[in-house]
Structure formats: structure tokens, C-alpha cells
Amino acid sequence: MPVTGCQAWEERVAAYLDGELRGWRRWCVARHLARCARCAEWAARSQGAVRAFQEAALPPRDEEFVATVMERIRALPPPVWSGAPSRWAVARPAVFAAAGAVALWLVMGPMLAPLRDGREACAQSLRQLARAMRTYMDAHDGTLPPPTRWREAVAAVVPETLPGCPLAPEPSPAAGYDFFTARSPAPAFARAGYVFDAERTGFAPRHRGRGNVLFLPEGDVRLTPRPPILLTAGQ
Amino acid sequence: MARTDAEVVTAVRRGDREAFRELVDRYHQVVLASARHALGNAELARDVAQETFIEAYRCLDRLRDPERFRSWLFGILRHRCLKARERMGPATLPYEDAIREWAMPAPEVEESPVLGCLDQLSESDRQILVARYLEDLSYEEIARAMRLRVGAVRVRCLRARERLRLILTRVQAEREVTPCR
Numbered sequence: 563m564p565v566t567g568c569q570a571w572e573e574r575v576a577a578y579l580d581g582e583l584r585g586w587r588r589w590c591v592a593r594h595l596a597r598c599a600r601c602a603e604w605a606a607r608s609q610g611a612v613r614a615f616q617e618a619a620l621p622p623r624d625e626e627f628v629a630t631v632m633e634r635i636r637a638l639p640p641p642v643w644s645g646a647p648s649r650w651a652v653a654r655p656a657v658f659a660a661a662g663a664v665a666l667w668l669v670m671g672p673m674l675a676p677l678r679d680g681r682e683a684c685a686q687s688l689r690q691l692a693r694a695m696r697t698y699m700d701a702h703d704g705t706l707p708p709p710t711r712w713r714e715a716v717a718a719v720v721p722e723t724l725p726g727c728p729l730a731p732e733p734s735p736a737a738g739y740d741f742f743t744a745r746s747p748a749p750a751f752a753r754a755g756y757v758f759d760a761e762r763t764g765f766a767p768r769h770r771g772r773g774n775v776l777f778l779p780e781g782d783v784r785l786t787p788r789p790p791i792l793l794t795a796g797q
Numbered sequence: 798m799a800r801t802d803a804e805v806v807t808a809v810r811r812g813d814r815e816a817f818r819e820l821v822d823r824y825h826q827v828v829l830a831s832a833r834h835a836l837g838n839a840e841l842a843r844d845v846a847q848e849t850f851i852e853a854y855r856c857l858d859r860l861r862d863p864e865r866f867r868s869w870l871f872g873i874l875r876h877r878c879l880k881a882r883e884r885m886g887p888a889t890l891p892y893e894d895a896i897r898e899w900a901m902p903a904p905e906v907e908e909s910p911v912l913g914c915l916d917q918l919s920e921s922d923r924q925i926l927v928a929r930y931l932e933d934l935s936y937e938e939i940a941r942a943m944r945l946r947v948g949a950v951r952v953r954c955l956r957a958r959e960r961l962r963l964i965l966t967r968v969q970a971e972r973e974v975t976p977c978r
Contacts, residue, residue, distance in 0.1 A: 576951070582935065607962055612961070619927070623826060632818050
């Protein structure tokens with residue numbers, strides 16, 4: 563590039579001449595070349611050199627060469643690929659994906675077993691808890707225990723009814739009642755979240771906006787005594 | 798209207814063997830020139846260029862994107878040239894031939910002054926000039942083929958272009974007095 567002030571444009575002008583710039587960048591260089599006579603002159607001489615190189619380096623058309631190549635190609639046996647791509651080529655990605663999934667299942671299956679077992683144990687505990695809650699409601703005209711009576715209400719079912727995710731009381735003086743925290747051994751189960759449905763006296767998949775939602779890391783489950791009870795956990 | 802590379806490739810894959818002629822016709826000059834620059838021997842370059850087209854035809858099913866036939870073809874050529882150079886070994890001549898060549902005057906071949914002066918460029922400059930301005934590969938394609946970063950290709954192209962310009966300017970000035978070779 564001819565002058566120091568235009569050194570910064572060096573690369574960009576060359577890229578522009580090579581057709582490598584698009585949009586705004588291309589427009590900027592074009593504008594610079596329109597305004598800077600020295601750069602424009604350099605660009606013209608540089609392009610001239612490239613054209614001279616292209617003209618000199620390219621040999622004339624060689625029909626004999628083309629004919630020889632085609633003769634050799636005609637002499638080849640018919641290629642196996644003639645026509646559409648082979649079925650194997652089309653099916654290959656799906657076959658590899660299926661094989662990968664099977665291999666993954668074989669490797670990961672045993673690792674996932676404890677999680678599956680934990681999920682089942684925890685689900686069983688929730689069912690038992692739901693039964694205990696229903697028992698309480700039947701004995702109290704269909705009402706759920708008030709916060710201050712929550713501990714008493716679940717005392718009968720804790721801890722033996724919750725082997726899958728044992729509860730531990732966590733006093734909360736500010737709230738005036740205890741929280742009950744449990745650790746779910748099944749993260750997938752915990753992430754789903756379940757809400758205690760007082761009308762159905764059972765646990766249903768979580769509904770946003772209903773009751774107490776407590777997300778705790780690493781599969782912790784926290785029960786709060788405000789009806790409806792929401793059991794949830796996860797990330 | 799001429800068919801695109803992708804259209805021709807599709808036709809050949811469907812069994813129209815003669816359609817391949819269009820591709821040979823379209824690229825044989827550039828392939829011959831590139832091979833000649835890479836090998837420095839016109840006869841060998843011709844053989845390598847032929848083998849390149851034959852291999853391209855035979856392996857056409859391996860070309861994933863027919864749009865990129867051009868860069869794929871030059872990839873084959875580059876590989877073939879490397880192999881040929883390995884087979885050639887270092888450029889040596891038997892003693893008798895070397896003496897004869899030294900003693901005899903150079904044949905009067907009308908060669909372009911530009912081509913003659915390309916010898917003054919470095920190997921890497923020649924490679925990049927051939928890839929960009931003969932094979933018409935983009936910076937990205939060159940980067941992939943030469944295992945460089947696109948930024949490095951951009952800088953090399955600029956330098957090679959500038960050296961070529963300087964050499965041609967100088968040679969032009971000299972030629973007013975004496976020919977380049």
C-alpha cells in the first residue's frame with residue numbers, strides 16, 4: 563500500500579478485490595477507494611498483476627486432453643453408484659444413531675437403575691402421604707390441617723410412610739410452624755413436582771401458581787403446611 | 798445456458814457418463830495449470846491432471862455437496878500432486894544428463910514473461926496465488942485445504958499479491974532493456 567495513512571486499509575482493499583467482503587464492509591472499502599486516489603491506483607495495479615498472472619498461467623484449451631480423459635472414463639466399468647445414492651448411504655445415519663442409542667442404553671441402564679428405584683420409592687411415599695392426609699381430612703370434616711397442626715397431622719406418617727424420601731422437620735420460628743424437608747433420590751421425579759390436591763386427596767402433577775412452591779437443589783423436597791401442599795424440587 | 802456443476806454432477810450420478818465431459822471441459826485448463834505449478838514438470842502434470850479427473854469420476858458418490866465440486870476436485874489434485882512429488886524425490890539428474898544440459902544452450906521457447914518470473918516467488922506465495930487466482934477458491938476453502946486460519950490466508954494472499962505486483966513492475970522495467978530470461 564502506498565502511503566502510511568492507508569496501511570490500515572491494506573488487508574481490506576485486498577479482500578475487497580478478492581470478492582471476500584460483503585455488505586457494510588464492502589461498501590466502506592468501495593467508498594474509500596472512491597475517495598483515495600492513491601489506494602485506487604494501487605488497487606488497479608494490483609488487479610492488473612493478478613490478471614496478468616491469470617492470463618499467463620492458464621494454458622490454452624486442450625481438446626486432446628479432454629478426449630483422452632473421456633476415453634479412459636468410457637473404458638471404466640460402470641460405476642456401482644450410478645443412479646440415486648445407495649440405500650445404505652441413506653440409511654447409514656439412522657442405523658448409526660440406533661446403534662448408538664442401544665449402546666448408550668446398555669452402558670447407562672445399570673447406572674440409571676437406582677434412580678428408577680428411588681423414583682418408585684418416593685412415589686409410593688407420596689401415595690402414602692396422600693392417604694394420611696385424607697385420613698386427617700375425613701376425621702376433621704374434610705378440612706386440611708392448619709399450619710400449626712401440620713406437624714401433628716403428618717407425625718403419624720413420618721418417617722415410616724416416607725421411606726423413599728424421608729422427611730425431617732425444620733423449625734421456622736418466623737413462620738410459626740415447621741417445614742419438612744426431604745431428599746428425593748430421583749432427580750427426574752423431583753423435577754416434575756407434585757401438588758397435593760385437597761379435592762382429590764391425592765398428588766397430581768404440579769400446577770403453577772397453586773400453593774407453596776419450593777425448589778431446592780439436588781432433588782431436595784420441601785413440604786410446607788399450607789394447603790394445597792406442593793411437593794417439588796429440582797434445579 | 799450452461800448447467801451448474803451441481804446439475805452436471807447429479808446427471809453423472811444418474812448414469813449420464815458423457816455429462817462428465819462438461820466438467821472436464823470446464824476445469825481442465827485450471828487443473829493442468831495448477832498441476833504444472835505444483836510439480837514444475839509439464840509431462841508429469843498432464844498425467845496427474847488425468848488421474849485427478851479419473852479419480853473424481855470414480856469417487857463422485859463421495860462428494861457430499863455437489864455445489865462444491867470445484868474445491869473438492871482441487872482437493873483431489875492437491876493430494877495427487879503431493880503423492881507425485883513424493884515419488885519424484887529430490888530433483889536430480891544423472892551426471893551425463895546434467896553435463897549435457899549445462900553445456901547445451903536453453904531451447905528457444907516462447908514463454909510468457911509472467912510465468913518466467915513466477916520462479917522468483919516463494920513456494921508458499923505461488924501456492925496461494927494458484928489456489929486463489931487460478932483455482933478460484935475462496936479464503937475459507939483455501940484455509941480448509943491448507944489447514945490455516947482464514948485470517949492467515951487473507952494476509953498471505955495480500956502479501957503474495959503485493960510481491961507479484963512488485964516483481965512484475967521490476968521485470969517490466971528490466972525488459973525494456975533485456976528480456977527476463
